[in-house]
Amino acid sequence: MMPLLVFRERVKNFYQRNDIYLVPIIKFIFAFIAFQVINSEIGYDGRLKSFLVVFIMSLLSAFTPPAIMVLLAAGVATLHVYFVSPILSILIIIILLVLYLLFVRYTPRLGYVILAIPILYILKIPYVIPILLGIISTPIAIIPMSCGVILYFVFQVIKTAVTMQINMTVDDILQVYTYVVDNLIGNKQMIMTIVIFALILLVTYFVRRMSFDYAFEISIASGALTGLLGFLVSYLILGKSSQIFIMILGIIASGIIVFIVNFFKLTLDYSGVEHVQFEDDVYYYYVKAVPKVTVTTPQRNVKHINVKYGDLGSQSLDSEWNDTDTDEYDEDEDTYQEDHRDYTYHRRPIDRNRDDDR
C-alpha cells in the first residue's frame, strides 16, 4: 500500500502545482472523446465530422465552463439529425427544452451528467455515473441522471427512425412522430434503467455515509452489486440475456474506475492552487496560494500522524475554548492555524478548506 500512497501524493503535488494547465488539458480530452463518440454514433453530417471542427469545438470547451460543452454537444447531435430529418431534429429540440425547463435548470452544477450518461452508455460503462454520484454528490443528482438516461434512449429511437423513408407529407411526418413517441413511452428498458440507476445512487450514498471503516470502498462495492442484481433481473424479465455478459463486464469496469477516482478524490476536490489578483493603494499583487498540507512529503506525513496527533488534538481544543473573540487577529494565531489545518486534514480530509478562516 505504501508505494501507492506515495504515488498518490506525487500525483496530487503535481496536480496542485500545474492545475492551471492540467484542467484545460483534461477538459479538452473529455470533450474530444465526447464529440468523437457523438460523431461515430449519429454522424450523418460529414462536415461536422471533420477533424478540424471537432478539434476547435474541443478547444473551445477546454477553456469555458462545462455548460458550454453540454450545449455544444447537444447542438452537434441536433445538427447531425437535422441533416437527415429536420422534423426529428425539431422533436429533439423540444424534448431537450422540456427536460431543461422542468428538471435540469434546478441542478445547474450537474449539467455535465446529462452529457456523460449517453457518452458512457456508448462506451458500455454508464454504471460509472450513478456509483460516482453516490460518492461525490447527493440524491438530488437522480434528476439529471434520469434526464441523461432518457436522452440516450431518445437518440436510440431516433437512430432507428431516421432509417425510415420520410417524405414531406403530413401523414408521413405524423407516422414517424408517433413511431418515436410510441417507442419512448412503451420503453420498459428505459424506465427500468432509470429506477436501477436511482437505486444504485441511493445505495452508494447511504452506505458511504455510514460510520464504519472503509465506508467508501464498501459503498462502491455495494453500489456495483445493486447494479449487477438490478440489471440482471431487468434483462431476464425483458428477455435480453445476450447483453448480460457485457453488462457484468461493464459494471466491474465501472467499479474499478470509480475506485481509482475515489483514491485520488482529494485531488479532484477543487483544492488546487489559487491564483488571485488584487491591489491596494501602493501595490498590485499577483498571488499564488498553495495549500500547505499537500506539499509535505508523504514519508514525513506518516510520521506526523503519530507524533503530532495527541498534542495537536489538545491544542486545538484549547484554542477553540479560549478563542472567544474571533475578530482578534494576530500573527501567532495564523501560524497556529496552519498546524491546525494539518491536523484536520488527517481527521477529516474533505472538510479541511472550511476551517481556514476560523
Added chain:
Amino acid sequence: MLNNRKIRLMTKLAAFETKDGKEDIRLSKYYKTDYVRYQVLKSGLSTTVGYLLILILAFLYKLEYIVKNAVSLDYKTIGSYILGIYILLITVYGLGSLAWFSFRYDASRKRLTRYNKLLKRMNKIYKEETTES
C-alpha cells in the same frame, strides 16, 4: 513595505470573491423575499412553457384521433384535465422552488457572514495603517 498580514487576508478575500463567493455576493444584493419571489416566478414561467411544449407533443401524437372525432370530443372534461394537471404542476414546482431557494439563500448568507468578518479585519488593518502614516 509589504504587509504580510494584509496580503494573507487579501488573498483569502480574493479567493472567495473569485470562486465560491461570486454567486453569494450577487445574492447579497437581494432581500430574501425578493430573491425567492423572483426565483419562484421564474420556475413558474419555465414550468408553464415546459407544460405547453408537452401539450403540443401530446396534441400532435393524438392528432389523428382528434381530427377524426373533432365533433364528438368532450372538450369540457379534457379542458379540466389539462387545467387540473397544470395547477398541480405549478403548485408542486412553486412550493419546491420556494423551499429550495430559501434554503440556498440562507446558506449563502452564512458564507457571507464569514466573509464579512474577514472584511472587518481588513478594515481594521487599513485604519491602523492610516493612523501610522
